[in-house]
Amino acid sequence: MTQTTAQTTYGYQDLGPLMGLMTGDEKHGPAATSTLDALWVLYDRVLRVDPRHPDDPGRDRFLLSKGHGPMAYYAVLAAKGFFPVDWLEGFGGYGSPLGHHPDRLLVPGAEIGSGSLGHGLPLAVGSALGLRAQGLTDPAVWVLIGDAELDEGSNHEALAYAGAAGLDRLHTLVIDNDSTTHGWRGGIASRFEAAGWSAATVDGRDHEALHAAFTAAHPGRPHAVVARVEQKN
Amino acid sequence: MDTMRERFISVTSQVLDEDPRLALVLAEISKDGFRPAQDRHPERVINVGIREQLLIGTGGGLALTGLRPVMHTFASFLVERPFEQIKLDFGHQGTGGVLVSAGASYDWPAGGFTHMSPGDVALLDTLDDWTVHVPGHPDEAEALLRHAYAAGDDKVYVRLSLQSNRTAQPVDGARFLTVREGRAGVVVAVGPMLDDVLAATEGLDVTVLYASTVRPFDDDALRAAAARGTDADVVLVEPYLAGTSTRAASDALVDVPHRVLGLGVSRAELRRYGSMDEHTADHGLDPAALRDRITAFLPKA
Numbered sequence: 001m002t003q004t005t006a007q008t009t010y011g012y013q014d015l016g017p018l019m020g021l022m023t024g025d026e027k028h029g030p031a032a033t034s035t036l037d038a039l040w041v042l043y044d045r046v047l048r049v050d051p052r053h054p055d056d057p058g059r060d061r062f063l064l065s066k067g068h069g070p071m072a073y074y075a076v077l078a079a080k081g082f083f084p085v086d087w088l089e090g091f092g093g094y095g096s097p098l099g100h101h102p103d104r105l106l107v108p109g110a111e112i113g114s115g116s117l118g119h120g121l122p123l124a125v126g127s128a129l130g131l132r133a134q135g136l137t138d139p140a141v142w143v144l145i146g147d148a149e150l151d152e153g154s155n156h157e158a159l160a161y162a163g164a165a166g167l168d169r170l171h172t173l174v175i176d177n178d179s180t181t182h183g184w185r186g187g188i189a190s191r192f193e194a195a196g197w198s199a200a201t202v203d204g205r206d207h208e209a210l211h212a213a214f215t216a217a218h219p220g221r222p223h224a225v226v227a228r229v230e231q232k233n
Numbered sequence: 234m235d236t237m238r239e240r241f242i243s244v245t246s247q248v249l250d251e252d253p254r255l256a257l258v259l260a261e262i263s264k265d266g267f268r269p270a271q272d273r274h275p276e277r278v279i280n281v282g283i284r285e286q287l288l289i290g291t292g293g294g295l296a297l298t299g300l301r302p303v304m305h306t307f308a309s310f311l312v313e314r315p316f317e318q319i320k321l322d323f324g325h326q327g328t329g330g331v332l333v334s335a336g337a338s339y340d341w342p343a344g345g346f347t348h349m350s351p352g353d354v355a356l357l358d359t360l361d362d363w364t365v366h367v368p369g370h371p372d373e374a375e376a377l378l379r380h381a382y383a384a385g386d387d388k389v390y391v392r393l394s395l396q397s398n399r400t401a402q403p404v405d406g407a408r409f410l411t412v413r414e415g416r417a418g419v420v421v422a423v424g425p426m427l428d429d430v431l432a433a434t435e436g437l438d439v440t441v442l443y444a445s446t447v448r449p450f451d452d453d454a455l456r457a458a459a460a461r462g463t464d465a466d467v468v469l470v471e472p473y474l475a476g477t478s479t480r481a482a483s484d485a486l487v488d489v490p491h492r493v494l495g496l497g498v499s500r501a502e503l504r505r506y507g508s509m510d511e512h513t514a515d516h517g518l519d520p521a522a523l524r525d526r527i528t529a530f531l532p533k534a
Contacts, residue, residue: 057298057299061297103325104326104327105326105327111297112297112326113321113325113326116317116321118286119290119293119318119321119322121290122286122287122289122290122291122293122294122318122322123290123293123294123297123322123326124294125281125287125290125291125294126258126290126291126292126293126294126295126296126297126298126302127294127295127297127298128294129256129276129279129291129294129295130256130294130295130296130297130298130299130300131298132276133256133276133277133295133298133300134298134299134300136298153286154286154287154290154318157281157282157284157286157287158284158287158290160282160284161281161282161284161287
């Protein structure tokens with residue numbers, strides 16, 4: 001990456017160095033974080049969000065539920081212009097808006113504050129219902145959860161209800177780095193499918209596969225994409 | 234007379250017709266009463282099933298999109314079970330909503346402790362900036378619910394109960410009312426405790442304040458009432474956990490020497506079924522027991 005203040009557009013290759021601003025590790029590679037590729041494909045090619053109009057009622061909503069390890073999220077938001085790249089260096093500091101868990105009141109573009117696991121999917125269900133109740137049937141609602149986060153019972157309340165209610169503007173992205181202790185027998189996608197969701201499982205590093213799964217049609221049903229990445233060390 | 238919960242259903246159904254911003258989230262409880270409203274507004278009357286974490290999370294999501302969510306079930310399942318959702322899905326997100334509970338501290342004694350929630354107001358007291366209404370009559374419930382629905386993006390809890398006073402007071406959603414004036418102490422009756430407090434203090438030289446909105450606490454009213462008497466001695470009579478408002482009263486009187494006695498539902502489980510009157514007596518909240526406890530604390534009364 002060319003480190004100049006004049007740089008205004010960033011690509012996928014810049015995300016590693018942007019994350020390096022937060023961690024101090026200049027060799028930060030995309031593989032160091034499980035969410036980076038899926039986040040990039042979403043923000044670069046799928047989500048209809050505009051940093052100049054972050055409160056547009058018609059925007060798509062992306063809710064980062066797995067608030068742990070938000071460096072990739074911050075890097076993508078900065079790369080897309082939601083806040084200045086020079087905010088990244090203060091990551092976690094007292095005066096920084098960028099904490100180790102995001103706060104929606106501090107981070108432009110962050111739809112929710114998260115960190116406590118299991119809150120995003122229920123909030124996403126309410127967001128999908130709230131948009132529909134106001135006649136906003138076009139915006140998509142996305143929520144990112146982790147495979148271990150799926151342990152939280154609140155997710156199962158939400159996914160069972162969303163399937164039964166046919167919330168077809170709701171999308172769940174599960175980043176599966178096999179970090180859950182007890183595993184998901186039968187596979188994570190099967191939990192969603194049994195509840196009436198459309199579901200796809202893809203290589204979480206393959207941008208074309210992610211894009212295809214993100215944009216697959218799922219009439220009348222919510223949609224889950226399980227993005228499998230390397231096992232957490 | 235209808236109950237507070239029946240009034241909640243009729244008033245909320247009406248406001249749903251009038252205010253397109255209002256949305257109701259249920260977790261099965263009261264779904265039959267809301268069926269006509271749900272038929273008229275299927276996208277703003279949402280029953281998520283017996284899922285209380287989702288009840289609050291859904292309300293939080295509705296609020297993120299700009300709606301005014303109303304969430305309802307029994308107090309123990311509305312406030313105690315999904316407490317972290319209340320903390321994070323509203324306060325931390327910077328949004329608001331209205332929690333409306335039924336069941337109170339012991340509205341269904343035969344149901345046992347699983348359906349009792351004496352600690353709900355004390356729990357909410359650990360969070361910032363929640364308004365807490367405790368109506369003492371169905372007409373007050375209606376006024377306070379309408380007040381809550383129109384309160385912008387405020388965070389509001391409305392605690393409904395089968396316990397009720399015979400007549401309604403002209404509540405305004407904020408101030409304590411002076412019901413009786415005296416000089417030997419101040420007795421604050423909260424919500425449905427008013428009739429029993431008035432009976433217990435009959436003929437005593439005390440001021441009786443009536444509180445149907447307990448948070449924020451009406452510091453000015455308590456200070457003014459205390460200043461009228463010889464000593465700043467205060468008895469709080471609350472229909473939930475004893476002592477819940479002791480800190481608030483003490484803070485209001487921080488500048489003057491004062492004593493505070495907090496009466497209410499006792500902490501220990503009774504492990505009894507039976508009737509509401511029996512539980513009121515067991516907690517020492519019937520008029521005779523209240524009079525004994527108040528006069529012991531206020532010997533000049």
